Amino acid sequence: MLTSQRKALIAERLNRDGEIVAKTLAAELDLSEDTIRRDLREMAAEGLLKRVHGGALPLSPPLPDFAARQSLATDEKAALGARAAAMVAPGQVIFLDGGTTTAALARALPRNHAFTVVTHSPTIACELERHPTADVVLIGGRLYKHSMVTTGAMALEAIRGLKAEIYFMGVTAAHPTHGLTTGDMEEAATKRTIAENAAATWVLLTQEKLGRASPWRIMPLPAATGLIVPGGLTPEALAPYRETGVAIVEA
Amino acid sequence: MLTSQRKALIAERLNRDGEIVAKTLAAELDLSEDTIRRDLREMAAEGLLKRVHGGALPLSPPLPDFAARQSLATDEKAALGARAAAMVAPGQVIFLDGGTTTAALARALPRNHAFTVVTHSPTIACELERHPTADVVLIGGRLYKHSMVTTGAMALEAIRGLKAEIYFMGVTAAHPTHGLTTGDMEEAATKRTIAENAAATWVLLTQEKLGRASPWRIMPLPAATGLIVPGGLTPEALAPYRETGVAIVEA
DNA sequence: AATATTCGTGTAATTTCATGCAAAGTCAAG
DNA sequence: CTTGACTTTGCATGAAATTACACGAATATT
Numbered sequence: 001m002l003t004s005q006r007k008a009l010i011a012e013r014l015n016r017d018g019e020i021v022a023k024t025l026a027a028e029l030d031l032s033e034d035t036i037r038r039d040l041r042e043m044a045a046e047g048l049l050k051r052v053h054g055g056a057l058p059l060s061p062p063l064p065d066f067a068a069r070q071s072l073a074t075d076e077k078a079a080l081g082a083r084a085a086a087m088v089a090p091g092q093v094i095f096l097d098g099g100t101t102t103a104a105l106a107r108a109l110p111r112n113h114a115f116t117v118v119t120h121s122p123t124i125a126c127e128l129e130r131h132p133t134a135d136v137v138l139i140g141g142r143l144y145k146h147s148m149v150t151t152g153a154m155a156l157e158a159i160r161g162l163k164a165e166i167y168f169m170g171v172t173a174a175h176p177t178h179g180l181t182t183g184d185m186e187e188a189a190t191k192r193t194i195a196e197n198a199a200a201t202w203v204l205l206t207q208e209k210l211g212r213a214s215p216w217r218i219m220p221l222p223a224a225t226g227l228i229v230p231g232g233l234t235p236e237a238l239a240p241y242r243e244t245g246v247a248i249v250e251a
Numbered sequence: 252m253l254t255s256q257r258k259a260l261i262a263e264r265l266n267r268d269g270e271i272v273a274k275t276l277a278a279e280l281d282l283s284e285d286t287i288r289r290d291l292r293e294m295a296a297e298g299l300l301k302r303v304h305g306g307a308l309p310l311s312p313p314l315p316d317f318a319a320r321q322s323l324a325t326d327e328k329a330a331l332g333a334r335a336a337a338m339v340a341p342g343q344v345i346f347l348d349g350g351t352t353t354a355a356l357a358r359a360l361p362r363n364h365a366f367t368v369v370t371h372s373p374t375i376a377c378e379l380e381r382h383p384t385a386d387v388v389l390i391g392g393r394l395y396k397h398s399m400v401t402t403g404a405m406a407l408e409a410i411r412g413l414k415a416e417i418y419f420m421g422v423t424a425a426h427p428t429h430g431l432t433t434g435d436m437e438e439a440a441t442k443r444t445i446a447e448n449a450a451a452t453w454v455l456l457t458q459e460k461l462g463r464a465s466p467w468r469i470m471p472l473p474a475a476t477g478l479i480v481p482g483g484l485t486p487e488a489l490a491p492y493r494e495t496g497v498a499i500v501e502a
Numbered sequence: 503a504a505t506a507t508t509c510g511t512g513t514a515a516t517t518t519c520a521t522g523c524a525a526a527g528t529c530a531a532g
Numbered sequence: 533c534t535t536g537a538c539t540t541t542g543c544a545t546g547a548a549a550t551t552a553c554a555c556g557a558a559t560a561t562t
Contacts (some may be wrong), residue, residue: 003540015383016362019256022518032542037519052255053518053549122373122389129374129396138373138401140391140409145380150389158391158405254550273508283552288509304508304559509558519548528539 001029007039014049014058021055074104076230080204081105083251084168084228087202088115092165095194096124098149099170101204103127109134118164120150120190137162144187151186159193167198169224173212174205176240179221181214188216200225202249210237221246252280258290265300265309272306327481331455332356334502335419335479338453339366343416346445347375349400350421352455354378360385369415371401371441388413395438402437410444418449420475424463425456427491430472432465439467451476453500461488472497 006029014020022040026033044051050059081104088094090113096102098121106127109117113133119125120139128136141155169191171180180203182188195201201224210229221227226247229238238248257280265271273291277284295302301310332355339345341364347353349372357378360368364384370376371390379387392406420442422431431454433439446452452475461480472478477498480489489499 018362019253021253033518034520034543035541038541041520052253054253057253057255120391122376123380125373125394126377126399128394129399136394136396137405138389138391138394140371140389140401140405143376143379143387143389145387148377148380150391154388154409155391284508285510285553286551289551292510503562505560505562507558507560509556511555511557513552513554515551515553517548517550519546521545521547523544524542526539526541529537530535531537532533532535 007043010039010043011048014056019055019057076206077101077104078108079230079251080206080228081108083249084202084204085109087166091115093118095119095164095167095198097168097170097191098124098147101206102168102170105168105204118162120155121148123148144184147184147187149187149190151190155190156193159197162197164198165200167194167201169195169201169203171203171209171218172214173209174203174227175211175213176221176244178213178217180218180224182216182218183214185216188218191218195219195223203227205229258294261290261294262299265307270306270308327457328352328355329359330481330502331457331479332359334500335453335455336360338417342366344369346370346415346418346449348419348421348442349375349398352457353419353421356419356455369413371406372399374399395435398435398438400438402441406441407444410448413448415449416451418445418452420446420452420454422454422460422469423465424460425454425472425478426462426464427472427495429464429468431469431475433467433469434465436467439469442469446470446474454478456480
């Protein structure tokens with residue numbers, strides 16, 4: 001067995017079982033524990049796993065750590081979310097994208113009047129479990145686990161069957177010339193379809209997404225109704241975006 | 252079991268149950284109490300928990316619904332879930348109902364072979380976010396927040412469009428003569444439709460659901476393939492169910 | 503106040519770790 | 533085919549970590 005094969009096996013086991021026990025694996029592969037331990041050490045050095053006494057564990061603990069997720073620019077996202085939530089009028093139908101930024105928006109949604117939230121993200125749906133006045137409609141389809149949104153023909157068909165008044169979009173990057181982009185092709189197509197079926201599209205952007213680009217293009221900037229960006233950015237930083245003609249709201 | 256895993260388990264239990272009893276946990280993990288106590292001491296030193304006589308408590312006061320969470324008979328559900336998960340064969344398409352019992356099943360699903368999980372519950376979908384080999388298909392529709400499942404025409408249409416090999420159903424009550432029942436009319440109809448589109452229907456039942464009935468009937472007992480019930484029930488308690496001809500598996 | 507648990511420390515046995523080193527295997531240039 | 537550089541593996545060794553048991557002190561229960 002080649003070293004690289006063995007390391008691939010270790011990575012797979014780690015993913016499958018959530019742990020590696022050096023002694024057990026050594027016995028199973030009929031190798032000395034030293035070899036396994038060496039592999040684990042090397043993989044730990046490469047940042048592929050976490051070395052612990054007796055074996056190794058995945059880097060990200062089995063359960064997604066809410067604290068860690070929320071700590072990713074919590075304040076900034078909460079501010080964006082609050083600003084966006086203020087746009088929601090009674091009786092409206094809004095579409096919420098997946099992602100941590102829109103999750104912050106879901107938490108900030110008004111609780112004193114009724115409206116309908118459409119989403120293709122189970123995570124967003126769960127956020128709204130305790131919301132007193134929001135009607136929630138879930139778009140079905142094949143779940144794309146990385147972003148936790150549904151995609152595919154089933155999702156697209158359902159999206160085409162409804163018209164939302166506002167679509168709050170999340171992206172991985174926004175660039176004055178490259179437009180709005182994301183990391184997955186299917187996801188880009190889904191977002192585009194949602195935008196086509198919404199009267200207005202507002203894009204929530206944290207600071208680190210500005211001026212960057214990801215592989216898959218969703219649509220050019222002016223195709224969106226407006227961008228919601230953090231407050232405190234310099235006018236020079238925003239100028240290239242303003243020039244595209246898109247509206248900009250600071251949170 | 253690796254030390255760091257054990258500490259993670261302690262943290263999780265603390266979060267879930269709101270307390271750790273050193274003696275109980277030692278017996279459960281088949282370790283000396285010293286080991287558990289040492290872990291608790293170390294974690295207390297790291298500021299992860301509060302050491303008290305007999306065990307440990309969370310630093311932050313227990314969650315408001317602490318009592319409710321504890322009363323959920325988590326061990327019983329985990330056992331049911333594990334038994335049901337063992338039925339899943341590679342490549343199969345299974346349908347998972349919503350609810351805490353099926354959530355336990357989702358957590359216990361095999362991680363060493365691939366299969367497809369169809370569900371109409373965003374909660375279940377979120378549980379499977381980290382599952383390495385499960386393909387997830389989400390059924391869309393209007394979200395019924397009380398049970399966190401989608402219902403309505405949109406959901407029914409999507410359900411009719413697929414055929415699952417096993418449907419793992421959750422109910423609020425099962426009675427020898429009143430059959431399988433639940434608390435919401437729409438939900439009952441949805442469950443019935445899912446069962447009609449699955450080759451086999453297994454019902455997961457915790458002890459407190461036996462012999463009771465809820466307002467809305469899903470279907471009679473013999474319409475299910477079988478029931479999965481906790482182990483240790485007396486033959487007399489199960490006899491009325493066996494007489495209906497439904498299969499019974501003890502977890 | 504009396505009794506039964508539970509705690510914390512010390513200690514010894516076991517397991518696991520990291521390092522150095524030598525043997526075996528791999529690969530490519532000569 | 534041979535030689536030499538390089539990689540991989542297994543073993544030995546001392547260090548570090550982990551665990552269980554023992555015993556007196558602290559705490560809870562009756």
